[in-house]
Amino acid sequence: GGSASQGEEEFLVPPDNFSMVDKGIYRSGFPKKKNFAFLKKLKLRTVICLVLEEYPEANLQYFKTIGVKLCQFGVVGNKEPFVDIPESVIRNALAVLLDPANHPVLIHCNKGKHRTGCLVGCLRKLQHWSLTAIFDEYRRFSFPKSRFMDQQFIELFNFSEDCSGIDDELR
Amino acid sequence: GGSASQGEEEFLVPPDNFSMVDKGIYRSGFPKKKNFAFLKKLKLRTVICLVLEEYPEANLQYFKTIGVKLCQFGVVGNKEPFVDIPESVIRNALAVLLDPANHPVLIHCNKGKHRTGCLVGCLRKLQHWSLTAIFDEYRRFSFPKSRFMDQQFIELFNFSEDCSGIDDELR
Numbered sequence: 317g318g319s320a321s322q323g324e325e326e327f328l329v330p331p332d333n334f335s336m337v338d339k340g341i342y343r344s345g346f347p348k349k350k351n352f353a354f355l356k357k358l359k360l361r362t363v364i365c366l367v368l369e370e371y372p373e374a375n376l377q378y379f380k381t382i383g384v385k386l387c388q389f390g391v392v393g394n395k396e397p398f399v400d401i402p403e404s405v406i407r408n409a410l411a412v413l414l415d416p417a418n419h420p421v422l423i424h425c426n427k428g429k430h431r432t433g434c435l436v437g438c439l440r441k442l443q444h445w446s447l448t449a450i451f452d453e454y455r456r457f458s459f460p461k462s463r464f465m466d467q468q469f470i471e472l473f474n475f476s477e478d479c480s481g482i483d484d485e486l487r
Numbered sequence: 488g489g490s491a492s493q494g495e496e497e498f499l500v501p502p503d504n505f506s507m508v509d510k511g512i513y514r515s516g517f518p519k520k521k522n523f524a525f526l527k528k529l530k531l532r533t534v535i536c537l538v539l540e541e542y543p544e545a546n547l548q549y550f551k552t553i554g555v556k557l558c559q560f561g562v563v564g565n566k567e568p569f570v571d572i573p574e575s576v577i578r579n580a581l582a583v584l585l586d587p588a589n590h591p592v593l594i595h596c597n598k599g600k601h602r603t604g605c606l607v608g609c610l611r612k613l614q615h616w617s618l619t620a621i622f623d624e625y626r627r628f629s630f631p632k633s634r635f636m637d638q639q640f641i642e643l644f645n646f647s648e649d650c651s652g653i654d655d656e657l658r
Contacts, residue, residue, distance in 0.1 A: 327617040334620070336507040446498040449505070456627055 328354040333428030333457055337436055338443075340419030343457075345428035352378050355422070360384050362418040364409055366391055366431040387412050393430050401434055401469055409435055410442075410475075429458040430466050437470035447471060499525040504599030504628055508607055509614075511590030514628075516599035523549050526593070531555050533589040535580055537562055537602040558583050562602055572605055572640055580606055581613075581646075600629040601637050608641035618642060 331354070332345035346367070347355055363379060365371065368390035379386055389409040391401050412418055413435065425431035433454045440450040450470060455462045502525070503516035517538070518526055526549075534550060536542060539561035550557055560580040562572050583589055584606070596602035604625045611621040621641060626633045 326615065328615045328620075329617045330620045332623075335624075336509060338507060339510070444497065444499045446500045449499075449501045452503075453506075456630075459630065 326353065328357065330354050331424065331428070333432075335457070337423070337439070340416065340421065341413065341439075342420065342422045343428055343432050343436055344422060344424045345432075346424055346426050347375060347422075349374055349378075356382055358420055358422065360420050360422050362387060362412065362421040364389065364412055364421060364423045364435075366409065366423070366425040366435065368392060385418070387418075391431055393425075400465075401431065403473060406435055406438055406473070407475070410438055413439065414442075429461060430463060433458050434466050434469050437466070438473050438475075441470065441473060442475065497524065499528065501525050502595065502599070504603075506628070508594070508610070511587065511592065512584065512610075513591065513593045514599055514603050514607055515593060515595045516603075517595055517597050518546060518593075520545055520549075527553055529591055529593065531591050531593050533558060533583065533592040535560065535583055535592060535594045535606075537580065537594070537596040537606065539563060556589070558589075571636075572602065574644060577606055577609055577644070578646070581609055584610065585613075600632060601634060604629050605637050605640050608637075609644050609646075612641065612644060613646065 329350050330344065331347045331351045334342065334344040334354075337343050342358060342360075344351075347363075360382070362385050365386060365388045367388075371386060371388065376386070387409070389405050389412075391405050392399055393401075409423075413421060413423065423432050423435055437450050437454050440453065447470075451467050454467060454470065458466070500521050501515065502518045502522045505513065505515040505525075508514050513529060513531075515522075518534075531553070533556050536557060536559045538559075542557060542559065547557070558580075560576050560583075562576050563570055580594075584592060584594065594603050594606055608621050608625050611624065618641075622638050625638060625641065629637070
């Protein structure tokens with residue numbers, strides 16, 4: 317809201333690499349102050365953050381204002397050799413992501429490329445997308461820094477047997 | 488449905504360049520037979536097709552089966568010099584796209600890059616996205632064949648004054 321009565325259009329600035337993933341699920345890079353007005357329009361209930369670092373105070377404050385619950389599942393990227401994303405953390409993030417009670421939900425990491433791409437890739441596996449289509453989507457967002465290791469992580473990812481809680485809407 | 492009782496998972500194959508654009512709005516390249524099972528899950532009501540050529544009989548048949556209305560707004564791409572996308576056609580396509588009675592709707596052309604990118608870009612303008620964010624999205628799908636002319640089309644596109652019919656959900 318506010319003083320838009322001068323007839324001036326206020327532009328909305330989505331976070332870098334923003335996109336809708338599925339009903340009630342969005343993805344992006346790290347949201348900054350200039351993205352807040354845009355985020356408000358999404359009526360988010362939850363933010364899933366995949367970075368390890370402490371969350372910026374300005375974001376915490378704003379999320380509090382608009383009633384967003386922050387769920388941080390810190391992982392390091394698949395960047396260094398032998399540094400793997402732990403499957404258990406992604407499994408926990410998936411549990412939050414798949415619960416319709418948490419929707420609309422925004423997934424983000426720093427660039428919205430790699431860690432976010434891994435989590436979305438695991439969701440697509442659960443939705444039975446072909447690997448070709450999953451990797452195509454992964455690369456669309458991670459270009460030109462697509463990682464072999466991330467795609468391998470998605471391919472080999474093991475769901476716990478019990479993903480029965482998945483909302484029918486997402487199947 | 489069918490005989491999935493052998494415990495075999497059937498993979499779903501989204502059309503090339505498939506993505507969710509917004510609530511009730513999807514985009515992709517030209518849907519082929521191998522994508523039909525995936526499309527069925529979207530419970531589409533409408534398909535907006537932006538190519539000039541006659542629609543394939545197999546698709547027409549399938550859309551009929553699943554109750555999809557086809558709206559064809561044929562345009563030639565911005566490929567040749569001096570061949571412009573006519574604004575009026577995009578305006579008509581927008582009217583169909585913005586009407587919630589037509590949702591869920593799939594927009595497609597051949598590759599899901601240029602003509603689809605132009606229509607989605609115009610939608611984003613209507614949603615007050617910054618041009619930077621609009622072009623970023625356009626290029627994500629058109630890479631490595633992004634066109635100056637398409638981005639200029641989006642920038643200069645003139646809505647008829649009356650886009651008041653736009654669903655509040657999409658604003």
